Amino acid sequence: xxxxxxxxxxxxxxxxxxxxxxxxxxxxxxxxxxxxxxxxxxxxxxxxxxxxxxxxxxxxxxxxxxxxxxxxxxxxxxxxxxxxxxxxxxxxxxxxxxxxxxxxxxxxxxxxxxxxxxxxxxxxxxxxxxxxxxxxxxxxxxxxxxxxxxxxxxxxxxxxxxxxxxxxxxxxxxxxxxxxxxxxxxxxxxxxxxxxxxxxxxxxxxxxxxxxxxxxxxxxxxxxxxxxxxxxxxxxxxxxxxxxxxxxxxxxxxxxxxxxxxxxxxxxxxxxxxxxxxxxxxxxxxxxxxxxxxxxxxxxxxxxxxxxxxxxxxxxxxxxxxxxxxxxxxxxxxxxxxxxxxxxxxxxxxxxxxxxxxxxxxxxxxxxxxxxxxxxxxxxxxxxxxxxxxxxxxxxxxxxxxxxxxxxxxxxxxxxxxxxxxxxxxxxxxxxxxxxxxxxxxxxxxxxxxxx
Amino acid sequence: xxxxxxxxxxxxxxxxxxxxxxxxxxxxxxxxxxxxxxxxxxxxxxxxxxxxxxxxxxxxxxxxxxxxxxxxxxxxxxxxxxxxxxxxxxxxxxxxxxxxxxxxxxxxxxxxxxxxxxxxxxxxxxxxxxxxxxxxxxxxxxxxxxxxxxxxxxxxxxxxxxxxxxxxxxxxxxxxxxxxxxxxxxxxxxxxxxxxx
Numbered sequence: 001x002x003x004x005x006x007x008x009x010x011x012x013x014x015x016x017x018x019x020x021x022x023x024x025x026x027x028x029x030x031x032x033x034x035x036x037x038x039x040x041x042x043x044x045x046x047x048x049x050x051x052x053x054x055x056x057x058x059x060x061x062x063x064x065x066x067x068x069x070x071x072x073x074x075x076x077x078x079x080x081x082x083x084x085x086x087x088x089x090x091x092x093x094x095x096x097x098x099x100x101x102x103x104x105x106x107x108x109x110x111x112x113x114x115x116x117x118x119x120x121x122x123x124x125x126x127x128x129x130x131x132x133x134x135x136x137x138x139x140x141x142x143x144x145x146x147x148x149x150x151x152x153x154x155x156x157x158x159x160x161x162x163x164x165x166x167x168x169x170x171x172x173x174x175x176x177x178x179x180x181x182x183x184x185x186x187x188x189x190x191x192x193x194x195x196x197x198x199x200x201x202x203x204x205x206x207x208x209x210x211x212x213x214x215x216x217x218x219x220x221x222x223x224x225x226x227x228x229x230x231x232x233x234x235x236x237x238x239x240x241x242x243x244x245x246x247x248x249x250x251x252x253x254x255x256x257x258x259x260x261x262x263x264x265x266x267x268x269x270x271x272x273x274x275x276x277x278x279x280x281x282x283x284x285x286x287x288x289x290x291x292x293x294x295x296x297x298x299x300x301x302x303x304x305x306x307x308x309x310x311x312x313x314x315x316x317x318x319x320x321x322x323x324x325x326x327x328x329x330x331x332x333x334x335x336x337x338x339x340x341x342x343x344x345x346x347x348x349x350x351x352x353x354x355x356x357x358x359x360x361x362x363x364x365x366x367x368x369x370x371x372x373x374x375x376x377x378x379x380x381x382x383x384x385x386x387x388x389x390x391x392x393x394x395x396x397x398x399x400x401x402x403x404x405x406x407x408x409x410x411x412x413x414x415x416x417x418x419x420x421x422x423x424x425x426x427x428x429x430x431x432x433x434x435x436x437x438x439x440x441x442x443x444x445x446x447x448x449x450x451x452x
Numbered sequence: 453x454x455x456x457x458x459x460x461x462x463x464x465x466x467x468x469x470x471x472x473x474x475x476x477x478x479x480x481x482x483x484x485x486x487x488x489x490x491x492x493x494x495x496x497x498x499x500x501x502x503x504x505x506x507x508x509x510x511x512x513x514x515x516x517x518x519x520x521x522x523x524x525x526x527x528x529x530x531x532x533x534x535x536x537x538x539x540x541x542x543x544x545x546x547x548x549x550x551x552x553x554x555x556x557x558x559x560x561x562x563x564x565x566x567x568x569x570x571x572x573x574x575x576x577x578x579x580x581x582x583x584x585x586x587x588x589x590x591x592x593x594x595x596x597x598x599x600x601x602x603x604x605x606x607x608x609x610x611x612x613x614x615x616x617x618x619x620x621x622x623x624x625x626x627x628x629x630x631x632x633x634x635x636x637x638x639x640x641x642x643x644x645x646x647x648x649x
Contacts, residue, residue, distance in 0.1 A: 017629070035629070059633045062626070082630050141630045159630070186627070204624070230624065274623070322559055323602065324623075342602065342625075344565060407562040412600035414625070441599070 002403045004346060004448045007427070007435060010042040012049060014443035019061070020327075020417040021439045024075065025068040027093065028424030030437060031077055032445050035060040039079055039089075041127075042445060044424040044435075051127030053089055056134065057081035059141075067147040067154075077129075078154060080142035086135040086156050088172065091128045133172040137164055137179075144189040148197065153177075155199050157187035163201050163211065165218055178218035180211055188232050194239040194267050202231030208271050208281070214307045222309040224281050229274025233327045236267040237335065244335025245353060245398065255353060258397040261285065268314065270337060272325035278317040278339055278349075280400075284310040317400045320347045331420040333432050336403070336450075340415040346438055348404040348450065354396055404450065410440030423449070462538060462545050462575050470531060470543045471550040473524045521597065523553040526568055529596050530589050534647045536581060536640060541647065547573055547585060552608060568593060568601050571608040579614040582607060586622045587631060588644040 016035040021042075023030055028044040031053075038054035039061055059082035067076035073094035079087040139160035146155050152168040165178040185204030192199055198221075199211045208224035208231055238244075242262045251259065262268075264285035272278045286306070323342035330337050337349045409415050417439040422432070427449075436448040527550045531543025542548045552571035558564055570589055574582040590605045597603065605622045607615035621627055631637050 060629070082633055141626075143626065159627070186624075188626070204620075230620075343563070407560075408564060412564050412598075 002348070002450065002452045004348065004404050004406045004436065005451050007425070007447045007449050008047040010040075010047045010049070010445040010447070013445070014040060016443055017060075017441045018416070018439045018443050018445060020063050021419060021437050021445050022064050022066055022077075023419060023421035023437065025066050026072060027075070028422070029075075030421065030445065031064045031066065032439060033061040033064045033079065034443075037061060037081070039064050039077065040445075044421060044447075046425065047447060051129065053077070053079070053127070053129045056087040056089070056131045057083050057085065059083040062142060063144045065146050068149050069147070069152070076147075078145050078147060080145040080156060082141040084136070084138045084140055084142060084158065084160075086138075086142055086145055086154075087131060088133040088135070088174070089129045090132045091130065133174060135166060135174055137176060138162070143187060146190050146192055146199075148192045148199075149194060151197055153192075153197070155190040155192065155201075157190045157201055159186040161185060161187060161203075163187055163190060163199070165199070165211075178211075180218060180220065182209060182220050183207070185230075188230060189234050191234045191236055191269075193236050196266065200234045200236065200269055202234040202271055204230045206231060206273070206275075208234055208269070210269075210309065210311070212307075219307070221307055222283075222311050224269070224271070224311050224313075226279065226313050227271065227273040227275055227277065229276075229324065231271050231273050232325065232341075234269060234271045235328060235330050236269050237330045238332040239267055241267060241330075241335055245351065255397055269311070270328050270330055272328045272339060272341070274324040276321045276323065276325055276341075277319060278325060278328055278337070279313050280315040280317070281311045282314040284312055315396060315398070315400055317349050318402050320402060320405060321345060326415070327417045327419075329419045329436075331434060333420070333434055336420075337400075338418045338420065338436055340409065340418040340438060342414045344408050344410060344413065344415055344440075346406045346409045346415065346418055346436065346448070347402060348436075349400050350403045351398050351400050354399045406448075409438055409448075410442045410444060410446065413441040415440045462540070464540060465544045465546055467541075467544055471524065471527060473528070521555070521601075523550060523555055526553050526555070526570065526593065526597075529648070530570065530592055532648045533588050533592055534644045535575065536584050536588075536644055537576070542572075542585065542589070545575055547575055548589065549573065564600050566601050567604060568597065569604045569606065571606055573608045573611050577612065579612075579618060582612060582614070583618050583621055584637075584640060584644075586618060587628065587637075588641050590622055590628060591632065591641055592645055592648060 014034045014036060019033045019035065021030050021032040029050060030042045030044055032040045032042065034040060037057050037060060038052050040049055041051045041053065042048065043050045057079065061079050061081050063080040065078045067078070070076060073092065075091045075093055077089045079089065135156070138156065138158040141159045142156055143159065144157050154166040154168065154174065155163060156166070157163045161181060161183045163180040164176060166174040167177045168174055183201065183203040183205050187201050187203045189202045190199060197212060200208060201211070202208050206227045206229060209220050210222040211218055212221050242259060265283040269281045270278065271281065317337065321339065321341050321343055325339055325341040328337055328339045335351060338346060340346045415438050419437050420434045421437050423435045434450070436450060438446045438448065527548065530548050531541060533542045535542060535545055535547065538545065548570065554569045556567040558566055572586050572589060574585065576582065586605045586607065590603055593603045606619045609615065
């Protein structure tokens, strides 16, 4: 029976509430947003505090995010604060800087715990971090921010009900390219699609909205309604998420059709809410109809229809949480989902083929064998109707099951955030192993291994 | 006819008619698990000298607490909060009542989380004042009760048209945390809590 095991608690812990921890895209580091107006950077190799980023914000730091695109030699961290501003911090990680990152054979460990400022503007830096830019504009607290994976864009969102999209230009210049004001309440979270320039936002108004460019302007292309409470977190799955379902020797017609639909639809979205549910949403791929001859005038109508997207609620994860769910994390490597919230539990779920037809689920190397181009009534059903998962709804081709659960993860305190991160400490057992990082009201960042 | 305040003539209950516990000794300030840490919300109160517990003491006292905190204790904590409008306490105004407090024990043997639900009866129809009163009650309880309690402050059903909006705000931990970093709001709440022991 799989279970979560407490591996370590990052030290020293924060003395105030910690909101969120973001794993660095390539280095074994974790950035934790703290209510004491700082970000603590912990090492995932030895779980000790490596550096502290402070002095840039006047109120709690609610969120932080690493830039994933860009030069590997430079770490860029965005911070979102209750003071309504976002900060951009840079640190040179290259060989000329404060630490040389040498990959030795056998995986040499780099000791990140040595302090000391360095780099180009040594006097202005703390622990090597340079406060590059402050982004003002929001009217009230920033709740979340996210860098786009493949474009020089940053999204921020706020209690002022808006989502801002910024484009990064040269020399620490960020230009506002969009101010999106269609939510009817605080916007709690933003997340970028892994492969398309599409942004998702979750709100106090109980909805999720998707945004993308319509010509030159950003606009809302989909509204996902259904939650009965504030949507606290949204996240897309990995672009190759379909492979997490595992290898199948034989896929039935319905399953092949489903795989086809999934590949056309692209990455799905997951959301969690005050209503204690976690829902998976999938795009309904469009069948492109040819323009009827002689109807050039209606081109703009077709254009609008092309812009809007339809998304359906594909599944609801089994309900385990008894209080608001604050965060979910969809593993890029395994497709597993972890969730946490006010009840202090951490729960891990997996998606499998529903075994109703008696065929066993596959494991293994993640290849999904597909038949070519299956069409017909099966696919129509799957695209058209809502499919729900294993909480009693009908028709799901796949189902979600709980594989591990832990109570009182942070003693009696609420857990605000949970995220999968690559394992980097000495106990790492295999390539691509992940740990789970939880961040709580007790000021602690805890590391968990997932043991099968 | 224009009253300066929304409710110029509230019904006032005589303090001696308010529910209280007969006790010979004054309420002992119980050491919370994390008293040594900065409290969740900054507040003027809780300045009473509580000894900083060592970890073993803290876990002992939390075991005792499982028995001790009841609805009367919660009432005692909040009934002395001042109304933001009138120089009177929420208890004597009937804004908080003993029968509108409920404590739910942990839902399963593995959970240690209890829930306190407080229903607030607003004196006015002004949504903003009702929210401030609810916020005062919430902050008071979050600071005074041990962290194993989840605190739900809600407007008593049927007493206000904007109850849903107020309830949603009070239930949003992020909003409450941000509100308590807002200096003017913090001052209002601290003034309300200044009359608490």
